[in-house]
Amino acid sequence: MAKYVDGFVITLPKNKISEYKKMAKMGCKVWMDHGALEYVETVGDDMNPPYGTPFPKLAKSKSNEVVIFSWITFKSKAHRNQVNKKVMADPRMQMDGKTEKDMPFDMKRMSYGGFKTLVEQ
Template sequence: MSYVDGFVLVVPKKKMAAYAKIARLAGKVWREHGALDYRECVGDDLKVKFGMPFTTLVKTKPGETIVFSYILYRSRAHRDRVNAKVMADPRMQKQPPGMPFDPKRMAWGGFKTIVAA
């Protein structure tokens, strides 16, 4: 079964364009180094009536939105190889001035796939 790195982060709405620019580059780099899929998704329908809304979970403030992202790999070993190449890529070493989000409010982790329909 495949393996997924998943991310949830809070981005000020006024900084979404800057975030999208970084995300496009990251997606290109991950795909070039072997990731099967790379998605960055911005919150749209976040006022849900069932369960806990993401906005409550990450405590968004007015003017902020949520980005849900994932990267798909063949396996955890494949993920580890791809990520090693990505982290060594010079394009990933150049951080733009003023990150468009607070990395302390980012949640991420690796996940084993249990269902692929």
Template sequence: MGRYVDGFVLAVPNEKLDAYREIAAEAGKLWIEHGALEYVEAVGDDVEPDTEGMPMRTFPELAEAGDDDTVVFSFIVFESREHRDEVNAKVMEDPEMSPERFEEGGEMPFDGARMAYGGFRSIVDYEG
């Protein structure tokens, strides 16, 4: 059976990127601590490539990113969907994820309405 991946694409205002990075670093540690196999947060570097006329949406279009935003692509790898559900339940029960903790620092450094999220079952899975 292949692995399971939770994937995210979102736009983060450039002036809030450092705050996002801090939250992401803390979240990554929690997911790994509770059993995730891998946790990756990546900022856009080549998000509007030349597709030589082939029509496709870009990540900035998907995330409705403006000129003052950075596109972030993130994923968390699990053994299976069941494993994902177990790990996510543990993370959500962890005191480090309490809503009060986030309220102390103010609002989240991104607009959740411009975030895409989903769980994906792998159909091809190679490792080097």
């Protein structure tokens, strides 16, 4: 059964990984509570591939930054839209007076998009 995926690439200062991890754990709980099928946050580890464009170059990350690659899986695009609507209305997602400057990463450098499944097993 084909699924729908929201994908994210974030450049994060290395000294903010633990702060981001706390935020990601809360995000995971919220998305899963509202029906996401899967929520995954990964941190760059092997970033020097022998071919292609390395993620740090693609994300224009600096030497003191690491790339976060994440995805959330849904039943369909309609399911994703329903879940995300609930997530955005959830009080746990409110910034409580915080601004983008209070985030552990620069939101303007985050890449995000919805993806249709091409191949799946």
